[in-house]
Amino acid sequence: MKISAGFIVLVIFCDVLHAQSHSIQWGKIALSDHLLYRRIVFREYEVLRIVSEDVSWPDASNPSPGNSTISCIKAEDLYVNGDGGYASISSGGVGFNHTTVHFESQRNHGYAFKLLIYGPF
Numbered sequence: 001m002k003i004s005a006g007f008i009v010l011v012i013f014c015d016v017l018h019a020q021s022h023s024i025q026w027g028k029i030a031l032s033d034h035l036l037y038r039r040i041v042f043r044e045y046e047v048l049r050i051v052s053e054d055v056s057w058p059d060a061s062n063p064s065p066g067n068s069t070i071s072c073i074k075a076e077d078l079y080v081n082g083d084g085g086y087a088s089i090s091s092g093g094v095g096f097n098h099t100t101v102h103f104e105s106q107r108n109h110g111y112a113f114k115l116l117i118y119g120p121f
Contacts, residue, residue: 020080022079023077027072029071050107054103056098066121072118073116078112085109
């Protein structure tokens, strides 16, 4: 009986480790904040390579409304099986009126993130 209970615990523990997401949030959303920017960032895998991309806001197609200060940035990993990529801020960010978020995959995998930027309107 102890062996089967231990096996079940081990299987559940392995499932929890395997089902890790790489979502991250910088800052927090205040009651007065609005969604300033939303984008799905997606790259397919390339064999034996790490793929990456930089997403900047504001850019020519998405100007900043009224020079808003960023209060929260969310990068939600849409690959919940642990195979997704990683997000990091390479410039600007919370407290600034601009940001560049760097997305990078694991080797031989792609990534899909939902990028959300919040701030006062």
